[in-house]
Amino acid sequence: MTKIAAVIGGGVIGGGWAARFALNGWNVQVFDPDPQAERKIGEVMANARRSMPGLTDVALPDEGKISFHDSISDAVQDTSWIQESVPERLEIKHTTFGAIQQACDPDAVIGSSTSGFKPSELQDGMARPDQIMVAHPFNPVYLLPLVELVPGNGIDGPLVDKAKETLTSIGMYPLHLKKEIDAHVADRFLEAVWREALWLVKDGVATTEEIDNAIRYGFGIRWAQMGLFETYRVAGGEAGMKHFMAQFGPALKWPWTKLMDVPEFNDDLVDLIAGQSDEQSGAYGIRDLERIRDNNLVSMMRALKQQDWGAGRLMKQHEATLRVGTVLDARADDIADASQPVLTVRRAVPLDWTDYNGHMTEAKYLQAFADATDRFMELIGCDADYIASGGSYFTAETHIRHVDEVHAGALIEIRTRVLMGAGKKMHLWHEMYEGDRLLATGEHFLLHVSLQTRKPSNPSPEIEAALVRFAQGHASLPMPEGVGRFVGAPR
Amino acid sequence: MTKIAAVIGGGVIGGGWAARFALNGWNVQVFDPDPQAERKIGEVMANARRSMPGLTDVALPDEGKISFHDSISDAVQDTSWIQESVPERLEIKHTTFGAIQQACDPDAVIGSSTSGFKPSELQDGMARPDQIMVAHPFNPVYLLPLVELVPGNGIDGPLVDKAKETLTSIGMYPLHLKKEIDAHVADRFLEAVWREALWLVKDGVATTEEIDNAIRYGFGIRWAQMGLFETYRVAGGEAGMKHFMAQFGPALKWPWTKLMDVPEFNDDLVDLIAGQSDEQSGAYGIRDLERIRDNNLVSMMRALKQQDWGAGRLMKQHEATLRVGTVLDARADDIADASQPVLTVRRAVPLDWTDYNGHMTEAKYLQAFADATDRFMELIGCDADYIASGGSYFTAETHIRHVDEVHAGALIEIRTRVLMGAGKKMHLWHEMYEGDRLLATGEHFLLHVSLQTRKPSNPSPEIEAALVRFAQGHASLPMPEGVGRFVGAPR
Numbered sequence: 001m002t003k004i005a006a007v008i009g010g011g012v013i014g015g016g017w018a019a020r021f022a023l024n025g026w027n028v029q030v031f032d033p034d035p036q037a038e039r040k041i042g043e044v045m046a047n048a049r050r051s052m053p054g055l056t057d058v059a060l061p062d063e064g065k066i067s068f069h070d071s072i073s074d075a076v077q078d079t080s081w082i083q084e085s086v087p088e089r090l091e092i093k094h095t096t097f098g099a100i101q102q103a104c105d106p107d108a109v110i111g112s113s114t115s116g117f118k119p120s121e122l123q124d125g126m127a128r129p130d131q132i133m134v135a136h137p138f139n140p141v142y143l144l145p146l147v148e149l150v151p152g153n154g155i156d157g158p159l160v161d162k163a164k165e166t167l168t169s170i171g172m173y174p175l176h177l178k179k180e181i182d183a184h185v186a187d188r189f190l191e192a193v194w195r196e197a198l199w200l201v202k203d204g205v206a207t208t209e210e211i212d213n214a215i216r217y218g219f220g221i222r223w224a225q226m227g228l229f230e231t232y233r234v235a236g237g238e239a240g241m242k243h244f245m246a247q248f249g250p251a252l253k254w255p256w257t258k259l260m261d262v263p264e265f266n267d268d269l270v271d272l273i274a275g276q277s278d279e280q281s282g283a284y285g286i287r288d289l290e291r292i293r294d295n296n297l298v299s300m301m302r303a304l305k306q307q308d309w310g311a312g313r314l315m316k317q318h319e320a321t322l323r324v325g326t327v328l329d330a331r332a333d334d335i336a337d338a339s340q341p342v343l344t345v346r347r348a349v350p351l352d353w354t355d356y357n358g359h360m361t362e363a364k365y366l367q368a369f370a371d372a373t374d375r376f377m378e379l380i381g382c383d384a385d386y387i388a389s390g391g392s393y394f395t396a397e398t399h400i401r402h403v404d405e406v407h408a409g410a411l412i413e414i415r416t417r418v419l420m421g422a423g424k425k426m427h428l429w430h431e432m433y434e435g436d437r438l439l440a441t442g443e444h445f446l447l448h449v450s451l452q453t454r455k456p457s458n459p460s461p462e463i464e465a466a467l468v469r470f471a472q473g474h475a476s477l478p479m480p481e482g483v484g485r486f487v488g489a490p491r
Numbered sequence: 492m493t494k495i496a497a498v499i500g501g502g503v504i505g506g507g508w509a510a511r512f513a514l515n516g517w518n519v520q521v522f523d524p525d526p527q528a529e530r531k532i533g534e535v536m537a538n539a540r541r542s543m544p545g546l547t548d549v550a551l552p553d554e555g556k557i558s559f560h561d562s563i564s565d566a567v568q569d570t571s572w573i574q575e576s577v578p579e580r581l582e583i584k585h586t587t588f589g590a591i592q593q594a595c596d597p598d599a600v601i602g603s604s605t606s607g608f609k610p611s612e613l614q615d616g617m618a619r620p621d622q623i624m625v626a627h628p629f630n631p632v633y634l635l636p637l638v639e640l641v642p643g644n645g646i647d648g649p650l651v652d653k654a655k656e657t658l659t660s661i662g663m664y665p666l667h668l669k670k671e672i673d674a675h676v677a678d679r680f681l682e683a684v685w686r687e688a689l690w691l692v693k694d695g696v697a698t699t700e701e702i703d704n705a706i707r708y709g710f711g712i713r714w715a716q717m718g719l720f721e722t723y724r725v726a727g728g729e730a731g732m733k734h735f736m737a738q739f740g741p742a743l744k745w746p747w748t749k750l751m752d753v754p755e756f757n758d759d760l761v762d763l764i765a766g767q768s769d770e771q772s773g774a775y776g777i778r779d780l781e782r783i784r785d786n787n788l789v790s791m792m793r794a795l796k797q798q799d800w801g802a803g804r805l806m807k808q809h810e811a812t813l814r815v816g817t818v819l820d821a822r823a824d825d826i827a828d829a830s831q832p833v834l835t836v837r838r839a840v841p842l843d844w845t846d847y848n849g850h851m852t853e854a855k856y857l858q859a860f861a862d863a864t865d866r867f868m869e870l871i872g873c874d875a876d877y878i879a880s881g882g883s884y885f886t887a888e889t890h891i892r893h894v895d896e897v898h899a900g901a902l903i904e905i906r907t908r909v910l911m912g913a914g915k916k917m918h919l920w921h922e923m924y925e926g927d928r929l930l931a932t933g934e935h936f937l938l939h940v941s942l943q944t945r946k947p948s949n950p951s952p953e954i955e956a957a958l959v960r961f962a963q964g965h966a967s968l969p970m971p972e973g974v975g976r977f978v979g980a981p982r
Contacts, residue, residue, distance in 0.1 A: 235630050
């Protein structure tokens with residue numbers, strides 16, 4: 001059954017929620033009185049469609065439908081999640097929650113994107129207060145996994161569990177805060193840094209660009225992967241965290257006393273900062289900057305995924321749930337009919353696989369084929385456990401024919417055929433398609449090796465049996481065009 | 492002439508400076524009375540050697556020598572840069588600068604790694620105050636480019652220029668602050684965040700792990716590429732920076748008033764935080780965490796490099812300086828003898844090209860060969876300008892033989908030979924070596940195309956002439972073993 005979410009209030013944050021839900025297969029019902037809402041959400045959706053599907057190495061579900069509604073009561077019909085992203089004024093929030101609760105399922109989660117209000121403030125005077133909880137995301141909502149989930153002091157139970165499950169299922173990380181405070185957790189840091197930054201600009205110590213460079217060439221890259229405490233733990237070295245704190249504690253005393261004051265927030269300060277920001281980033285339009293940001297985030301998050309760390313580890317876990325129940329998660333025994341090529345890759349072309357024109361780059365064809373080979377190995381039993389026990393297949397040679405081009409975001413599939421499989425030898429044939437369009441073929445000869453000696457050796461009998469079964473099943477297929485071709489052979 | 496730097500005070504920061512200089516080809520003379528100094532610097536060097544050389548796509552110069560000295564006067568002999576990283580106590584700093592200035596070249600830069608002191612405090616009472624400037628780096632010094640350079644209010648001139656040039660030449664980004672303040676710029680932010688974090692842990696709102704997750708799953712990834720102001724500029728959207736500030740300004744007023752207080756820094760707080768940190772990260776030893784951190788940083792910085800943004804753009808600029816004057820920067824006309832294969836890649840295998848065992852992964856062989864092809868194209872005139880004018884070469888097919896394995900950090904070279912080059916056609920043969928050891932061969936057939944029609948077309952006469960010259964020059968070389976091989980052919 002299709003899941004349905006309501007998005008109350010469009011804009012950058014509401015649009016980001018709509019994109020996050022829709023690209024994970026949910027239908028989304030939007031209410032926003034702004035006549036520009038459809039256009040604005042459309043722009044967020046366009047950004048999300050180009051960046052989000054390729055984040056994972058498995059395709060997302062088919063995109064859900066987005067519909068626009070004239071009333072809150074209409075928009076919340078049949079929904080199990082309702083996300084409020086209206087302006088940050090308490091009376092507007094209360095009116096909105098009132099209208100939502102009159103029409104919605106009492107078992108639906110009502111999440112609020114508020115960055116400042118405590119849940120108790122939102123819940124005050126509402127019909128079913130426990131149904132309303134803070135679910136504060138970070139922009140761009142369709143890429144960044146963090147969402148601060150604050151049900152309120154002492155509030156817990158099935159609806160909170162449901163909220164966590166839902167957020168996890170759409171690739172987010174619910175940071176469940178059991179104690180409510182103003183501005184939750186992350187924005188406490190953002191506010192502290194913002195205030196410092198205003199001082200530095202106002203006092204002429206550094207420009208907005210110099211401050212951004214001070215962040216992104218130094219601790220920003222550190223924080224992206226380990227945060228604050230783990231970074232300092234490493235910095236403390238062998239002596240440990242206590243030693244680090246002992247050093248840091250007293251050294252910080254004097255600057256603390258300088259942070260107490262707040263700069264006056266007046267037009268001069270706004271002009272100063274806006275002017276410096278124009279100088280720093282004005283060469284790019286906002287749409288350019290959004291795309292640059294998304295390219296960077298996708299590339300860095302996928303880099304962390306390769307390292308199985310931080311936000312990348314979250315993506316890996318999410319990806320595993322997308323494989324469950326599909327042929328991409330099957331073992332050889334699950335596949336009753338071994339007479340057809342096997343689907344080994346089904347994914348969107350990610351932004352970091354493409355050149356400045358958005359075409360997939362040469363080396364990424366082999367990346368996709370190598371992923372297909374890994375998946376086929378896993379299918380026949382050469383999985384992580386088997387490899388840890390000391391055996392694996394190594395590629396001895398590869399031949400790739402580039403037949404056609406493909407763009408970022410395109411859904412590609414690879415089907416794999418065994419041309420020969422016996423003893424130590426495995427000869428594979430991969431075909432990469434976008435729909436019916438053949439993009440490339442990959443022909444690969446592999447040898448089973450002992451990881452200890454790095455020399456050829458026989459695979460386990462179970463692996464060989466599974467391999468032989470596919471080799472025999474595929475033997476009666478017509479020989480594909482291009483098999484055994486050498487580079488430069490006449491066409 | 493070999494450049495020489497002195498490192499006064501080892502430890503994590505001094506060791507990081509030693510690594511940064513030595514791996515960029517400088518000899519480094521170390522003074523540190525700690526009997527463990529050589530071991531400690533050795534450990535930092537080991538981390539640096541595995542992570543830093545592969546950051547760029549061009550090999551670094553040959554590593555300089557590190558020597559250990561019994562006195563400051565000995566260590567600073569013949570040096571043009573002296574970096575002080577002694578403990579953060581002003582009287583120790585002054586004694587150290589006194590000893591340095593008695594023995595060093597007056598034209599050498601004396602940089603201080605101090606995170607807190609202003610340059611005027613360091614310079615006070617010294618023989619040549621202007622020679623001493625703050626050069627505050629960020630850990631790990633061998634990877635992160637940021638260094639805050641603070642010569643002191645009103646101080647400028649040739650020595651400051653020399654400092655900036657030197658730091659840039661070793662791949663760093665000198666953030667030149669013209670106005671001195673306590674804690675410079677970046678540590679102002681770190682202190683503000685640290686104080687907030689102590690409150691949150693002390694008040695039981697979040698654990699150290701939850702705080703780290705709040706940072707690294709959200710704004711940490713944003714800041715790694717755009718910093719604070721550019722991130723907010725994008726968040727402000729079409730309405731612009733002034734609109735964003737108008738929204739943010741008043742909304743922040745109330746939390747500002749809550750940030751004035753400082754938590755008492757006592758044993759209870761230290762125990763609480765150290766205990767939570769043990770629970771969060773204790774499964775890893777410090778050496779493990781260092782390597783995980785470096786893997787992550789290298790991967791993310793290289794991801795940014797691919798996007799030509801932030802720290803990645805800095806790396807690209809540094810890399811260009813490493814190519815200058817080498818065959819990797821030559822044009823066809825610069826190469827008098829066209830009878831030999833051309834060096835097209837000379838680089839260390841980066842951490843993000845390897846599997847969990849440290850071996851280069853299958854797809855990265857094609858990445859390296861594709862880089863070699865790009866470089867050969869550039870050599871014969873098919874460079875960025877030519878491609879922008881509408882022509883390029885596309886790879887039609889590729890054959891790779893994997894001959895031997897290679898580890899992260901190994902210096903690999905690719906030599907490229909033209910097997911055939913005429914009209915639209917280019918047939919290349921790449922051989923990848925580590926020293927004398929053949930690792931792989933790549934055979935590639937390319938066609939020149941019009942980027943408008945995406946169909947084959949003739950290259951410019953200049954490009955064809957350069958290609959034909961190498962094809963003719965290489966024609967008399969013996970045919971390499973493996974040319975024209977097909978996958979699965981008998982050996």
